[in-house]
Amino acid sequence: MTMESDTRVQPASAPVAHLSVQLFGNLTIRCGPVVLHAHELGGPKPRQILEILLVHVGLPVSKDHLIELLWGANPPAEALPTLESYVSVLRRHLQPGAGKFGPLQTTTGGYVLDRDLVDVDLEQFDDLLQRAQKTNPELAYPFLLRALDLAQAPLLCDELVAAWASEARDLHESRLTVARVLASETAAALHRIDDSVDLANLAIANDPLNERAWTALILGLEAAGCHAQGLQAYDRCRHAMQSELGCAPGQILRSAQLRLLHATATEDGDLADVLSAFLVLHEHLGVPAPDSHPRTSTLPRPEPVPDSLREATDVITSFLRRAVARA
Numbered sequence: 001m002t003m004e005s006d007t008r009v010q011p012a013s014a015p016v017a018h019l020s021v022q023l024f025g026n027l028t029i030r031c032g033p034v035v036l037h038a039h040e041l042g043g044p045k046p047r048q049i050l051e052i053l054l055v056h057v058g059l060p061v062s063k064d065h066l067i068e069l070l071w072g073a074n075p076p077a078e079a080l081p082t083l084e085s086y087v088s089v090l091r092r093h094l095q096p097g098a099g100k101f102g103p104l105q106t107t108t109g110g111y112v113l114d115r116d117l118v119d120v121d122l123e124q125f126d127d128l129l130q131r132a133q134k135t136n137p138e139l140a141y142p143f144l145l146r147a148l149d150l151a152q153a154p155l156l157c158d159e160l161v162a163a164w165a166s167e168a169r170d171l172h173e174s175r176l177t178v179a180r181v182l183a184s185e186t187a188a189a190l191h192r193i194d195d196s197v198d199l200a201n202l203a204i205a206n207d208p209l210n211e212r213a214w215t216a217l218i219l220g221l222e223a224a225g226c227h228a229q230g231l232q233a234y235d236r237c238r239h240a241m242q243s244e245l246g247c248a249p250g251q252i253l254r255s256a257q258l259r260l261l262h263a264t265a266t267e268d269g270d271l272a273d274v275l276s277a278f279l280v281l282h283e284h285l286g287v288p289a290p291d292s293h294p295r296t297s298t299l300p301r302p303e304p305v306p307d308s309l310r311e312a313t314d315v316i317t318s319f320l321r322r323a324v325a326r327a
Contacts, residue, residue, distance in 0.1 A: 017095040017102045020119045021054055025153030031094070038158040042089035045070060049086055049111075050094075051156060053104070055168050057123055058115035060107040069164045087111060122172065125150045129179050137189040144183040151176055177207045184216040188223065196220040208240050211250060218256050227264040231257065 022028040027047065029036040041047045052069055053061055067079045076082060087104065095102025103117040115123075128147035132140040155172045159165035184199035200217035203210060214237040221230035234257045237249055248254070 017098065018117050018119075019094065019103050021121065023051070023054055023120060023122045024125075024151055024155055026157050027051065029094070036093060041093050042086070046086045046090045046093075048159065048162065049083070050090055050104075051159060052164060053111060053113045054118070054120050055122065055156075057113045057118055057120050060110045060112040062110040064109075066110070069162075072163075121150050122155065125172075125179075126175065129175060129182075132179075132182060132186075137186045141183070141186045141190060141192075144179055144186060147179050148176075148183060151179075173206060177203050177210060177213065180206065181210065181213045181216055184213070184220065188216065188220055193220055193224045197224065209244055211237070211241070211253070214249070215252055215256075218253060218260075222256060222260060222263075227260045230260045231264060234260065 017031050020030040027038040027050075029041075038047050041050060048070060049066060052066060063080060063083055067075050067083055070083070071079060091099065091102065091104055094104055100106055103114050105112055105114055125147045128143045128150075132143040132147070135143075151172075155169045156165045180199050180203035184196045184203065187193075187196035187199060197217060197220040200213055200220055203213035204217060207213060214233070218230050218233050218237070221227075221233060234249070234253060237253065241247055241249060249257075
């Protein structure tokens with residue numbers, strides 16, 4: 001015999017609870033005027049059961065899976081009745097007087113939180129992101145800003161050790177990066193260039209190997225006229241991808257780098273002079289080499305070095321000397 005009953009008669013006087021739950025930051029549960037926090041749910045294990053169900057709101061979670069998540073490979077001998085007692089404790093806190101007739105419901109072999117009776121900020125974030133992915137930039141941008149505003153704090157701050165919480169955080173972090181990159185691209189499409197750059201930087205801080213985020217950043221810097229910063233960002237991207245993935249940035253970024261080089265070379269200042277000099281040398285190196293097998297034994301006379309190459313070499317040499325002197 002387990003501690004749970006199959007009685008389905010709902011108390012006539014018990015109101016049906018509707019919960020509003022915050023999983024970002026510290027756990028907070030609102031039921032009308034009542035506010036519950038993590039330490040007010042009957043202990044760590046009842047709280048974790050609730051959090052697991054909240055991460056999977058609307059989806060049944062089996063008792064066996066809950067036992068595995070709560071105790072790992074070494075559950076107590078009385079794990080099942082202990083689990084059921086924890087659920088009873090939760091119900092007393094979440095839906096007092098209503099028994100099983102509330103948000104926390106029993107399913108065949110497990111438990112589920114009724115999506116119609118529970119609003120969870122994590123699910124709201126996912127819903128806003130999905131809506132933004134299916135519409136135009138003007139409508140998508142407010143959805144994305146609302147989603148990012150919801151997710152300002154880390155997910156499940158009260159669970160720093162549990163493996164299941166770490167997995168949930170990792171999954172959310174990948175979704176958060178997607179939201180930030182999409183918001184950056186959307187902001188650029190709406191000519192909100194400063195916002196686009198800021199959002200791309202946040203995405204890169206979260207995922208330094210996300211080429212789409214680097215593309216949003218570098219194209220945003222290019223659109224803002226920040227050519228030198230764009231080149232610096234490209235160099236950071238190239239270094240990260242080469243050292244971690246063993247590959248170079250894709251064609252879109254390489255094309256952006258070339259545009260940034262030419263744009264910087266037309267500006268004023270030492271950096272522009274040096275880049276102009278490098279471009280001159282690069283163009284010279286791109287000229288096909290002379291035929292390595294001349295038809296006659298007479299060696300061609302070496303051509304004189306053009307003045308443009310001499311000037312380019314002088315500019316670069318002067319710049320390097322000054323840089324070394326200041327080091």
